[in-house]
Amino acid sequence: MNENTADHSSLGIEAPEEITRRRFFEKLSITLASFCAAVVGVPLIGFIIAPLFRKPPAKWVTLGKVNEFQIGKTVSVTVIDSSSLPWAGVTAKSAIWLRRESETSFIAFSANCTHLGCPVRWLEGAELFICPCHGGVYYYDGSVAAGPPPLPLFRYNVRVENGEVKMNPVVVPITTTS
Amino acid sequence: MKQLFKSIWVWLDDRIGISVLLKPMKHIAPQDAKWWYVFGTATLIAFIVQVASGVALAFSFIPSSSQAYETLVFITNDAPFGSFLRGLHYYGASAMVLMVGAHMAQTFLFGAYKFPREMTWTTGVLLLGFTLAMGFTGQLLRWDQTAAWSVVVAAEQAGRVPLIGPWLAHFILGGNTIGGATLSRFFAIHVFVLPAVMFGFIGLHLWLVLRHGISEPPTAGKPVNPETYRREYDELLKKSGRPFWPDLAWRDVIVCTGLIVAIALLAHFIGPPALDKPPDPSVLDADPRPDWYLLWYFALLALIPNRIEGYFMILGPVLIGLLLLIIPVLNHKGERAASRRPWAIAVVCLSVIMIGSLWIEGQQSPWSPNFQALPLTEKVIGATSGPVFEGALLFHDKACLNCHLIQGHGGRRGPDLTYIADKLTHDNMVIRIVNGGNNMPAFGSSLKPQELDALVAFLESCKRPIRPQDQGPMARK
Numbered sequence: 001m002n003e004n005t006a007d008h009s010s011l012g013i014e015a016p017e018e019i020t021r022r023r024f025f026e027k028l029s030i031t032l033a034s035f036c037a038a039v040v041g042v043p044l045i046g047f048i049i050a051p052l053f054r055k056p057p058a059k060w061v062t063l064g065k066v067n068e069f070q071i072g073k074t075v076s077v078t079v080i081d082s083s084s085l086p087w088a089g090v091t092a093k094s095a096i097w098l099r100r101e102s103e104t105s106f107i108a109f110s111a112n113c114t115h116l117g118c119p120v121r122w123l124e125g126a127e128l129f130i131c132p133c134h135g136g137v138y139y140y141d142g143s144v145a146a147g148p149p150p151l152p153l154f155r156y157n158v159r160v161e162n163g164e165v166k167m168n169p170v171v172v173p174i175t176t177t178s
Numbered sequence: 179m180k181q182l183f184k185s186i187w188v189w190l191d192d193r194i195g196i197s198v199l200l201k202p203m204k205h206i207a208p209q210d211a212k213w214w215y216v217f218g219t220a221t222l223i224a225f226i227v228q229v230a231s232g233v234a235l236a237f238s239f240i241p242s243s244s245q246a247y248e249t250l251v252f253i254t255n256d257a258p259f260g261s262f263l264r265g266l267h268y269y270g271a272s273a274m275v276l277m278v279g280a281h282m283a284q285t286f287l288f289g290a291y292k293f294p295r296e297m298t299w300t301t302g303v304l305l306l307g308f309t310l311a312m313g314f315t316g317q318l319l320r321w322d323q324t325a326a327w328s329v330v331v332a333a334e335q336a337g338r339v340p341l342i343g344p345w346l347a348h349f350i351l352g353g354n355t356i357g358g359a360t361l362s363r364f365f366a367i368h369v370f371v372l373p374a375v376m377f378g379f380i381g382l383h384l385w386l387v388l389r390h391g392i393s394e395p396p397t398a399g400k401p402v403n404p405e406t407y408r409r410e411y412d413e414l415l416k417k418s419g420r421p422f423w424p425d426l427a428w429r430d431v432i433v434c435t436g437l438i439v440a441i442a443l444l445a446h447f448i449g450p451p452a453l454d455k456p457p458d459p460s461v462l463d464a465d466p467r468p469d470w471y472l473l474w475y476f477a478l479l480a481l482i483p484n485r486i487e488g489y490f491m492i493l494g495p496v497l498i499g500l501l502l503l504i505i506p507v508l509n510h511k512g513e514r515a516a517s518r519r520p521w522a523i524a525v526v527c528l529s530v531i532m533i534g535s536l537w538i539e540g541q542q543s544p545w546s547p548n549f550q551a552l553p554l555t556e557k558v559i560g561a562t563s564g565p566v567f568e569g570a571l572l573f574h575d576k577a578c579l580n581c582h583l584i585q586g587h588g589g590r591r592g593p594d595l596t597y598i599a600d601k602l603t604h605d606n607m608v609i610r611i612v613n614g615g616n617n618m619p620a621f622g623s624s625l626k627p628q629e630l631d632a633l634v635a636f637l638e639s640c641k642r643p644i645r646p647q648d649q650g651p652m653a654r655k
Contacts, residue, residue, distance in 0.1 A: 091360065094356070095461070125576050126580075130580070135591050176337055
């Protein structure tokens with residue numbers, strides 16, 4: 001070791017940092033510990049955040065026959081999430097408010113208030129959606145009538161096909177600050 | 179026999195070091211640390227009650243979206259002591275929130291967060307946050323209709339976080355909507371993640387209490403000077419300190435005994451919170467409310483101006499948390515006595531008044547329509563036919579009654595209209611009904627002309643009765 005050092009200095013080359021046995025084991029231990037943490041940690045975090053990357057199925061959901069819905073009426077329709085996990089039970093179900101505008105035109109409203117997501121109720125006589133949580137009110141077309149909601153009721157894509165009303169799968173619409 | 183037990187104890191103590199482990203219990207503390215100092219221990223005891231009752235409940239609770247509700251029904255109705263245990267867990271959580279609040283208020287008023295106990299305070303603030311997080315996630319494990327919708331509310335609030343809001347929301351939901359993944363992640367957070375973090379921080383908090391000692395009661399005119407405080411504190415302990423166990427701890431034991439007895443009595447006689455309907459998201463007839471310790475925040479979100487609510491929802495809790503955390507950085511020396519820190523008393527009093535007022539508002543929720551409002555009776559209407567009677571029926575059918583009171587019947591979201599005819603003219607009424615305004619929907623497009631006339635006719639009948647003394651002498655004759 002000393003000979004090497006002497007050689008380097010005589011040649012004008014800076015001597016490499018001397019790694020002691022203790023320093024080597026220290027670095028080795030930290031490297032191995034980091035490796036072990038990564039081996040365990042990466043799949044662990046991936047497993048926990050996996051639902052973030054689960055995309056809703058592109059399949060259209062049938063809400064019912066067209067003639068089951070009256071023009072000018074708004075009704076709640078139960079939707080079953082076909083992509084739900086086997087143990088979802090009743091939580092695989094959700095509901096939307098469906099309004100028939102004309103012979104071929106429907107509006108599918110999310111049942112979630114855009115304020116904080118509580119379920120809005122349809123009051124037939126008043127033609128209003130009202131939220132029980134903080135009193136948000138929407139008109140029959142989903143536009144905000146009163147209260148704290150920052151946005152109109154979310155609308156799902158809906159279409160009529162082969163005499164059936166269909167919509168995109170239900171997702172909980174998230175109101176953002178942007 | 180006594181000698182045998184003594185030998186066993188000596189052997190175990192030698193091998194395990196029990197005496198050494200318990201030695202911190204005998205640390206020397208100021209002798210004047212009396213009844214005001216019991217809240218920290220009470221919080222710890224409430225936490226232990228939570229851990230014990232939570233472990234017991236986990237023996238029967240299945241954290242599956244499809245079965246959790248049924249297991250809760252079984253625990254509540256069929257399992258021996260199940261209802262009592264659920265009550266113990268619920269009132270234990272309430273006690274923990276109350277005690278941690280009292281502990282913080284006492285520490286703040288006594289200026290005990292000042293040098294050298296800044297980090298003791300900081301770890302305490304974090305423990306307050308974890309306690310509230312435990313409370314919220316615990317409410318969600320009561321997997322009924324309210325719990326399921328509360329998850330959505332939580333996701334919506336998280337969604338307001340700039341940039342990462344939608345990600346956070348989907349993380350909370352466990353996907354794009356409530357489903358099989360939702361409950362199990364809250365179970366993991368409530369039962370494993372948060373308790374593990376809390377055990378760590380409680381250990382750190384207690385270590386800091388031992389390291390810096392229990393603060394002595396403040397004396398007016400004796401400010402904290404970081405350069406001399408530690409020496410003065412050591413001298414105080416040498417002069418008049420007492421071992422915490424048993425000289426001072428007996429007060430803690432008495433208060434904690436009272437706390438546990440109170441929790442047990444409430445669990446036995448009042449019982450756990452009733453389960454709501456099953457967590458079926460297709461049932462829209464739901465009215466989710468948080469448990470009492472977050473009801474004030476629920477009320478705040480209803481009352482805060484709409485234009486700033488989105489920002490407040492996220493920035494409010496963050497700013498309050500940051501403010502609490504940096505208190506000892508901003509104010510780490512000087513007077514400790516509350517009598518010399520009137521602003522400290524004001525902060526605590528205002529906080530209590532604010533939270534208390536919001537809690538009362540949250541209980542009453544006057545902003546929520548009354549969906550149970552029944553049609554007005556003929557006695558209230560004062561007519562059995564004609565425009566006034568028809569208008570009263572419309573007042574119910576058009577949901578006016580959900581938001582307005584008439585002689586004590588209806589909702590409180592809008593003004594009481596019992597004597598509205600004394601305040602508004604016919605034209606004013608028409609304008610208000612047709613155009614809405616001031617947090618009222620416009621009914622112009624949903625009312626036919628004859629319906630509007632009937633409604634106004636009813637409202638014009640809503641006036642104070644004329645008493646004989648209000649009439650002229652001729653009328654009285």
